[in-house]
Amino acid sequence: MDSAMTFAEPAAETCAGERDCKHGRGTNGCDDCKVRLFSVCGALEPTELDELDRLSQVKNFPAKTMLFDQGALAGSVFNVTEGIVRLYKSLPDGRRQIVGFALPGDFLGLALMDRYGVAAEAVTPVRVCRFTRAAFLNYVDGKPHLLRRLHEFAGHELSLAQDQMLLLGRRxxxxxxxxxxxxxxxxxxxxxxxxxxxxxxxxxxxxxxxxxxxxxxxxxxxxxxxxxxxxxxxxxxxxxxxxxxxxxxxxx
Amino acid sequence: MDSAMTFAEPAAETCAGERDCKHGRGTNGCDDCKVRLFSVCGALEPTELDELDRLSQVKNFPAKTMLFDQGALAGSVFNVTEGIVRLYKSLPDGRRQIVGFALPGDFLGLALMDRYGVAAEAVTPVRVCRFTRAAFLNYVDGKPHLLRRLHEFAGHELSLAQDQMLLLGRRxxxxxxxxxxxxxxxxxxxxxxxxxxxxxxxxxxxxxxxxxxxxxxxxxxxxxxxxxxxxxxxxxxxxxxxxxxxxxxxxx
DNA sequence: GCCCAGCATTGATGTGGGTCAAAGCGTCCA
DNA sequence: TGGACGCTTTGACCCACATCAATGCTGGGC
The missing domain is CATH 1.10.10.10 (Winged helix-like DNA-binding domain superfamily/Winged helix DNA-binding domain)
Known part of the structure; x- marks a missing residue:
């Protein structure tokens, strides 16, 4: 019967990296991660990919894990490689607004502010690449093309947020x-x-x-x-x- | 009688630049503009301020003027120096969501994307400093501290947008x-x-x-x-x- | 000084979506 | 295999806000 159809696990077919990445297998098994960064930050040199390899750390979280809380010191930057994360803000009385879902390939904490502006929680089991904020900042500093890409990325995020405002306010x-x-x-x-x-x-x-x-x-x-x-x-x-x-x- | 009180025109008292700016009077009379940029982008060298002077152009718009339309090619970056601008998105049937009001000191078009994501319209008579996108990009490129400030600025904007989502969705x-x-x-x-x-x-x-x-x-x-x-x-x-x-x- | 246009206020009424309550229905575990 | 827990669906009812409709205010042009 029709309704018994299965859905492809989205992450299962998404690792273009296994086909396309010229960089070879990393020592920490984080091929996904490198590919994601690649896709967001633009063409990086192999040496830069190696650097990112060293800086990143693969982490797995079961569903419902809090990756970070709203207002917490922003110690890390995450790149989701598998699973889905909800990003939300809450009011004191418990009302909650989810401001976005992070899918594989999305970054968390890229605003690089002192504190996280939203909370992040695993919807499904999640795999991420984690960078310490300091390491990421240090790496990014002095790489104008990367800064530029990051800024474009932020602009895109803002545009999505504005679309969501239109949706929330007027639809x-x-x-x-x-x-x-x-x-x-x-x-x-x-x-x-x-x-x-x-x-x-x-x-x-x-x-x-x-x-x-x-x-x-x-x-x-x-x-x-x-x-x-x-x-x-x-x-x-x-x-x-x-x-x-x-x-x-x-x-x- | 009490209700006849007058409100200070906000822009009238806001030009800290006339007190604090060490850079002197520009050839195009855009002291405000330089100060605003200064406040957003962090400490700039006097030579950089001169450069910005040359790149910018003062423009006045009467109330209700469209500065740019949603989806238009993003040819300019604006810095509001006087007046208030509304930024909005519309649905085909006319429903409108204002995503923000730009006050003196605020930038428009800083996302530096190909097209404007929102429309901008003068609420009051407005004075702006206009940069061509090309000139602004050219100027900013290769100034990592500026890129960095810009990115922080974008992060702040995103955070505000998320606050507004909470407000629109749950308040x-x-x-x-x-x-x-x-x-x-x-x-x-x-x-x-x-x-x-x-x-x-x-x-x-x-x-x-x-x-x-x-x-x-x-x-x-x-x-x-x-x-x-x-x-x-x-x-x-x-x-x-x-x-x-x-x-x-x-x-x- | 008067009139008019555009905005703001106020009132009466309607309704989309919230609230409250009660079943369904998987799924996990004993 | 059953039952219990968590999630979803469905139904009945309600209310915060929208809609519709006057009316009031104000400021600018003549």
């Missing part, structure tokens, strides 16, 4: 959910094969806290989209049956 | 308005004297579009705050009568 529940699904599909597409099967490893509560809704509204909206055959809700994700309809809802 | 109308007033007060404080008199040069519609509310809700909320003696609504602004109460509402 309806339907539009929010549609935009979320399409956005997630596109992001998976960037790290693997584009597919209409969109895994949703995060809980409904996470989705609600990302879209400024409640868990019930997210659930109802998905049910509604399913009833009108726009999506098919399956365990651990959705299949997009009509991206046209979703595009129309998301109303870019 | 009530009362909390939004209270946070807005306190935030604006703090920002005026940074460019002039901290005061309980907070000018609101932007329209209620602007405030509503910034907070993800309607004009009516903003108006009613201000009336409510006035009734409970938390603020005094006067022409062109508010006086904060109880910042304690506002802090409590804003619930940091």
């Amino acid at each position: 309806t529940a339907d539009e929010k959910v549609a935009a979320f699904l399409l956005n997630l599909q596109a992001r998976y597409g960037r790290i693997g094969a584009m597919s209409v099967n969109v895994p949703l490893p995060m809980s409904r509560q996470d989705i609600a806290d990302y879209l400024g809704l409640t868990i019930e509204t997210v659930s109802r909206t998905l049910t509604k989209l399913a009833k009108e055959k726009t999506v098919l809700v399956v365990p651990d994700g959705v299949r997009l049956l009509s991206t046209d309809r979703l595009d129309q809802l998301a109303a870019a | 009530t109308a009362d909390e939004k308005v209270a946070a807005f007033l306190l935030n604006l007060q703090a920002r005026y404080g940074r460019i002039g004297a901290m005061s309980v008199n907070v000018p609101l040069p932007m329209s209620r519609q602007d405030i509503a579009d910034y907070l993800g509310l309607t004009i009516e809700t903003v108006s009613r909320t201000l009336t409510k705050l006035a009734k409970e003696k938390t603020v005094l609504v006067v022409p062109d602004g508010v006086r904060l009568l109880s910042t304690d109460r506002l802090d409590q509402l804003a619930a940091a």
Whole structure:
């Protein structure tokens, strides 16, 4: 039966590095990491990759692990190589706003400020490459092309944040959910094969806290989209049956 | 009578440069601009200030002028020296989200991407220093300390955007308005004297579009705050009568 | 000084999505 | 194999805020 379909584990097919990386196998087994950095920071010299190898440290975290808390001293920079991380801010009374999900290839703590502005928590089991802030700063300093890439990256992050503000402030529940699904599909597409099967490893509560809704509204909206055959809700994700309809809802 | 009080024009008292800048008077009269850059980019050499003088161009825009449109080719970098600019994104059906107000000292277009991610429009008459993107990029390239400052600046912007996401997604109308007033007060404080008199040069519609509310809700909320003696609504602004109460509402 | 246009306020009413409550339904473990 | 726990779905109801509709204020042009 149809709903028993499985979703490709996104990270499983994403390591272009195993095909393309000319740098060879690192001593710490962090090929993924080097590739990710490569993809974000632009062409690096082999010697620079070696340097990054030495500076980085692979870490695995089970689901629900706190990578760092909002306001904590920013001691590390992370590059997610596998799994999904939620980034969020909380109000004293417990209300939570997820400001983003970090997928494989994404950086955490790149703002390089004294303290983390958000909390980061593993949604799924997560593998990261960790750099100490000091080592990363030291490495980056005096590499203008890298600084430049970093700045571009920050600009992109800001642009995404502004899109999210528009979504949070001015879109309806339907539009929010549609935009979320399409956005997630596109992001998976960037790290693997584009597919209409969109895994949703995060809980409904996470989705609600990302879209400024409640868990019930997210659930109802998905049910509604399913009833009108726009999506098919399956365990651990959705299949997009009509991206046209979703595009129309998301109303870019 | 009390409500006839006047608000200090914020830009009028903000030019610390006229007191502190050691660089002397520029040939194009853009002392403000140099000071602003100074304050954002950190200590620059006098020769660098001269360079910036040559690169920049003072421009005045009447209220409601479009400085640039969302998606337009990013040809310029602006430094606001006087007045207020609204930055916003729009949906095809006209819904609008203001993602920020630029006050004197703020930069526009610093992300240095190919296209502007938001539209920028003068709320009040505005004076800016304009750099061509090419000149700015050229100047900045090869100045690591400047790149570094720019990156820090971007990180700060991102952090503000994330705060705004929390506000838009998870705060009530009362909390939004209270946070807005306190935030604006703090920002005026940074460019002039901290005061309980907070000018609101932007329209209620602007405030509503910034907070993800309607004009009516903003108006009613201000009336409510006035009734409970938390603020005094006067022409062109508010006086904060109880910042304690506002802090409590804003619930940091 | 008057009129008009544009903004702000206020009131009456509607509704999208929140809240509260109760089932479903996997999945993990005994 | 069952049952218990955590998550999701569904239903009934409610309310904060939106919508619709006057009305009021203010400042600029004549």
